[in-house]
Structures are given as structure tokens and as C-alpha cells.
Amino acid sequence: MSGPVEVVAGVIRDKTGRILLARRTEGRDLAGLWEFPGGKREPGESPEAALARELHEELGIDITCGAPVIAVPQRYPHKRLRLDVRHVASWRGTVKGHEGQALVWAPPHTLSAYAMPSADIPVVAALLQPDRYLVTPAPNGSDAAWLESLEASLTAGIRRVQLRAPHCPPARWAGLVEAAVDACRRHGAEVLINGDIALAQAMDVGVHLRSAQLAEFDTRPLPKEQRVGASCHTLDDLRRAEAIGCDFAVLGPIAETATHPEGQPLGWEGFAALREDVALPIYAIGGMGIADIAIARAHGAQGIAAIRALWG
Numbered sequence: 001m002s003g004p005v006e007v008v009a010g011v012i013r014d015k016t017g018r019i020l021l022a023r024r025t026e027g028r029d030l031a032g033l034w035e036f037p038g039g040k041r042e043p044g045e046s047p048e049a050a051l052a053r054e055l056h057e058e059l060g061i062d063i064t065c066g067a068p069v070i071a072v073p074q075r076y077p078h079k080r081l082r083l084d085v086r087h088v089a090s091w092r093g094t095v096k097g098h099e100g101q102a103l104v105w106a107p108p109h110t111l112s113a114y115a116m117p118s119a120d121i122p123v124v125a126a127l128l129q130p131d132r133y134l135v136t137p138a139p140n141g142s143d144a145a146w147l148e149s150l151e152a153s154l155t156a157g158i159r160r161v162q163l164r165a166p167h168c169p170p171a172r173w174a175g176l177v178e179a180a181v182d183a184c185r186r187h188g189a190e191v192l193i194n195g196d197i198a199l200a201q202a203m204d205v206g207v208h209l210r211s212a213q214l215a216e217f218d219t220r221p222l223p224k225e226q227r228v229g230a231s232c233h234t235l236d237d238l239r240r241a242e243a244i245g246c247d248f249a250v251l252g253p254i255a256e257t258a259t260h261p262e263g264q265p266l267g268w269e270g271f272a273a274l275r276e277d278v279a280l281p282i283y284a285i286g287g288m289g290i291a292d293i294a295i296a297r298a299h300g301a302q303g304i305a306a307i308r309a310l311w312g
């Protein structure tokens, strides 16, 4: 079997921070959908050179390639591709659609409103949503110590938090959740509660579904304004999370961990292979550290989910 088609695309910004999208013209695959300008790499061509060539041909601009955003392995009905997306560090010239394609400068918060190919769903999420998803540990010491560690995580920049405390007595947990939601709101961080939809509704926050819960739902259990995440271990889990309308998934374990030693590790290749078949932002979990964020992005992940590496 031949390998995936290698595609490189650019995130081009104007002076006000808007991002350039191009509409795929009629008669090609995925016609009518909006995409980040770019195209296929030629044999022996570096991604940077391919991006510069494509953007010169398609838009008439000269660019300097910047940092990687994400590389998304994706399967379509008739082909597999790896969409390698780079920031465009700088560009010169006047942007014009040289191939008859429509163009739009989209403010970042409007990106999700454009119909795009499946591979672009994780790209938009990578541009707009946090690359670190903190999962709290069970409160083994005092409430105050646990809340202090949460506060430290938020101060360090964590902006998406899953409140999880297996075996914590309900009354104690309810008190901790209330204080934790408060702290997260002060820092502008998003909160999802593990498993407990009623508690999420009562607190007006998101819910993180356990993999065993995925079979219980046909649609997302909370409205669009409240985040819904899901823990996944298999392709079936991921497909289910996508069908329900989850905002993102967590997939693992990538490596073995002390807290979940029973899981058969997927490794990065296993992760990338599973991510090909859905259009979802997916965090990698299981033995992840800060240094894994770049590796995760190179395998199509939104970033990492972790307890220890992100706590305190």
C-alpha cells in the first residue's frame, strides 16, 4: 500500500490577525469547502519549500515559513493524507486568487463557522483551543492543599480542566467542585466534570464522559455552550464520541502510567492511526509530559492530557 499524500498548508495572517481561507473550486475533490491555502509536496521537496511554491502559485505572495501548527493524518474515502500546517511567519505581495478560488480573511473566532474538510477540524482546534488538558488527581491530603495546587496550575497557564476524583465522598466532592469552578472562572479557564452530568448542569460547566458512558447517548448530553469531552481507547469509542457531537476526545494510553498500569499502550503510531478516521480534536494521554506537546502535534493531537505533569 502506498503512503499518505503529503500536503502542506499555511496559516496566513493580516495585520489585524485575521486568517486567510481559500475555497476549493468546482471539479476537484472536496469542492466548495474552505481550506488553508497550500497543496501537495513534490518528491524530494521540503515542506517549507513546498509551502512557499504553493502560496506563490495560488496567491502570488512570497512567504517565510514559520513554526509548525499541527500535522494531521486523515483518511478520506479515496485517499489518505497527512496535512502539515505551518504558521506563515511573514509574507510580501498582494494576495489574489490566481486559480479562480474565492478568498476570505476570517477573524480567528469565526473559523469554526466555515465548512471545511475533516482534516481541518483539528487544525482549527489547534489554533483556538488549549494544548494542555489538566485532569485533577484525587484529593488525598487536605481540601486546602488540593485547591492550592489547582490555583498553581491555573497561574501556570492551564485553561482547560477536568475535575476528577475517583472515590471521593460525594459531599466532600461537591464542596471541592464549587471552589474549583470558582477558581477556574477567575482565571478564565474552562471546566469539565468527570462523569456527572447532573452536577455539570447544576454548576453550569462542561462534562467529560468516561468511555463506558459513551454507549448511553445518541446526542451530546449538554448544549453547545457547555463543553463535552470524552475518554476513548478504541476506534469505536472515537466514532461514538464524534457521532454524539463531543467537542473533543482524549485517547490513550500512549505510554504506561502509574495510575493506569493495566492499559495496553498505543504508542504514537497507534495514536496517529486511530486519529485518521475521525474529525475530532484529540488529546493524547498516558505518561505525557510537557515535552510531548510538540510530538503530540506532529501526530495530529490537540496536545496532551495529564495529571502529574500539569498539576501544581
Ligand SMILES: Nc1nc2c([nH]c(=O)n2[C@H]2C[C@H](O)[C@@H](COP(=O)(O)OP(=O)(O)OP(=O)(O)O)O2)c(=O)[nH]1
Pocket: 007, 008, 009, 028, 029, 030, 034, 035, 036, 037, 038, 039, 040, 041, 054, 081, 083, 117, 118, 119, 120
Ligand atoms: N491546501 C489544503 N489542502 C487540504 C486542506 N485540508 C484538506 O483536507 N486538504 C486536502 C485536499 C486535497 O485532497 C489535498 C490538497 O491537494 P490540492 O488539490 O490542494 O493540491 P495542489 O494544491 O497541489 O493542487 P493540484 O494541482 O494537485 O490540484 O489536501 C487544507 O486545509 N488545505
Ligand SMILES: [Mg+2]
Pocket: 037, 038, 039, 040, 054, 058
Ligand atoms: Mg492547493
